[in-house]
Amino acid sequence: MHIKDHTFGLFIPEKEIQEAVARLADRLNHDFRHLNPLFIGVLNGAFMFAADLLRNIHIPSELTFIKVKSYTGTQSTGTVNTLLGLDHPIQDRHLIIVEDIIDTGLTVQHLQEKLKQEKPASIHIATLLLKPEALLTPLSLTYVGFEIPNEFVVGYGLDYDGQGRNLRDIYKVSE
Numbered sequence: 001m002h003i004k005d006h007t008f009g010l011f012i013p014e015k016e017i018q019e020a021v022a023r024l025a026d027r028l029n030h031d032f033r034h035l036n037p038l039f040i041g042v043l044n045g046a047f048m049f050a051a052d053l054l055r056n057i058h059i060p061s062e063l064t065f066i067k068v069k070s071y072t073g074t075q076s077t078g079t080v081n082t083l084l085g086l087d088h089p090i091q092d093r094h095l096i097i098v099e100d101i102i103d104t105g106l107t108v109q110h111l112q113e114k115l116k117q118e119k120p121a122s123i124h125i126a127t128l129l130l131k132p133e134a135l136l137t138p139l140s141l142t143y144v145g146f147e148i149p150n151e152f153v154v155g156y157g158l159d160y161d162g163q164g165r166n167l168r169d170i171y172k173v174s175e
């Protein structure tokens, strides 16, 4: 599969993604059953994961989205812009940050610090993908779908220069 100047090969098929999403949702349904959690999806990449995850959540809960950006092309810029669009009061709420992928971890760490200032009851992270070798900061990660090698992936919400978010499977760059 080609997107712009890169070739990508199938990496995680739709069925495996959906199974992992359902497993994560089961654990969240159990762990947050009395806590009315607020899911915070991180746009744009997490839109598809958040939609599928929430379809498998059966406990009282809410969902909102925020936006941050730290990537251009296939390299992390290491800089994270401020968050946009948090319109929900989060004081004393149990927050679950919904991320498509954690690479350096800087985005989610920055997000956690910002959210902590509003004194939530707790903050947890649910990420579909994690690149353990790329992590630059220690993070407490309880809900991880897949640990993957330090390579660039697209599909299932993740883009390469704006393309590929619509793909149902996840692809890995192959050259």
Ligand code: 5GP
Residues within 6 Å of the ligand: 045, 070, 071, 076, 099, 100, 101, 102, 103, 104, 105, 106, 107, 108, 151, 152, 153, 154, 158, 159, 160
């Ligand atoms: P971090 O701050 O953890 O380095 O990067 C997190 C963000 O970088 C993710 O939310 C995602 O938007 C982007 N990102 C990191 N790795 C990849 C990747 O392999 N593919 C794509 N498409 N985006 C990535």
